[in-house]
Amino acid sequence: MNLRIKLLIGIGIALIATFAIVAVFSILSMEKSYQALEETEVITTVERAQSSLDTDKKNLRSVTLDYAAWTETLRFVQGENPNWIETNTGNDFFERFGIQGILVFDTTGNLLFSKEYNATLHDSEPLPDSLAREIVDGIDLDAIEESSDGAYTILETSAGPLIVSSHPVLTDNFEGPAGGSLHYIRWIDDRYLAELSSRAGSSISILPAPQHEAEPALYDSIAQISSEQPVVVVPESPATIRGFATIDDLEEPGRYYLMVIEPRTI
Numbered sequence: 001m002n003l004r005i006k007l008l009i010g011i012g013i014a015l016i017a018t019f020a021i022v023a024v025f026s027i028l029s030m031e032k033s034y035q036a037l038e039e040t041e042v043i044t045t046v047e048r049a050q051s052s053l054d055t056d057k058k059n060l061r062s063v064t065l066d067y068a069a070w071t072e073t074l075r076f077v078q079g080e081n082p083n084w085i086e087t088n089t090g091n092d093f094f095e096r097f098g099i100q101g102i103l104v105f106d107t108t109g110n111l112l113f114s115k116e117y118n119a120t121l122h123d124s125e126p127l128p129d130s131l132a133r134e135i136v137d138g139i140d141l142d143a144i145e146e147s148s149d150g151a152y153t154i155l156e157t158s159a160g161p162l163i164v165s166s167h168p169v170l171t172d173n174f175e176g177p178a179g180g181s182l183h184y185i186r187w188i189d190d191r192y193l194a195e196l197s198s199r200a201g202s203s204i205s206i207l208p209a210p211q212h213e214a215e216p217a218l219y220d221s222i223a224q225i226s227s228e229q230p231v232v233v234v235p236e237s238p239a240t241i242r243g244f245a246t247i248d249d250l251e252e253p254g255r256y257y258l259m260v261i262e263p264r265t266i
Contacts, residue, residue: 039233045243050247060097060099060186061165069171099117101116101186102115114127131159134155146168147168150166154206160187162185193206204259231244232245236261
């Protein structure tokens, strides 16, 4: 083999090696770019879901305020307006505001009225006493009556998780003392989650704080959430990816998290 052939072979090997190295770096660079793009898409979806939850919260709190800071409601809790129930708790009320339950207490903690609305059957009935007790145990009636803006939280009950929006019953001019408290309930059920998912464009779940022993993978994912990293993105499988974020501004007793699942299209 003469020198010319050796030189050509050497150049060929060098070119092949160079192309291989460039290809590897290009693939790695593209993969990182794809991962960054995928993560950005998930974060955007989580933020869209958070925005939907925040809108629902503002709307429900607004309805609670409108009906609680109302002299007609105050007269009802004082025993002077028995027609309040028929006028303000019909099926059309629940349908219009997407509410599935109502509780009204006086200042002694006595339950004056309750109702549960079934959006599927378009029918209502008294809220079960056991569920009413669970809700009372999960909120602080005295603190709500003493507050100026009420409370909003998520409770885990035997009937499933639910949102409770509460406010002291006052006059039209927001004058006290409070005559009791008004509480509206929204179920976090398949119907509501499907509606949220439709608005966000991806599958949405609302999760209570997980226990490490029971759900270590989920616990480890949520544990990464911080002020510097408010949304944690975790590839779940070759087909799906998940995003996690805290649901902010909830009153005690607990913390809840938003989980978004998206198909991996990259």
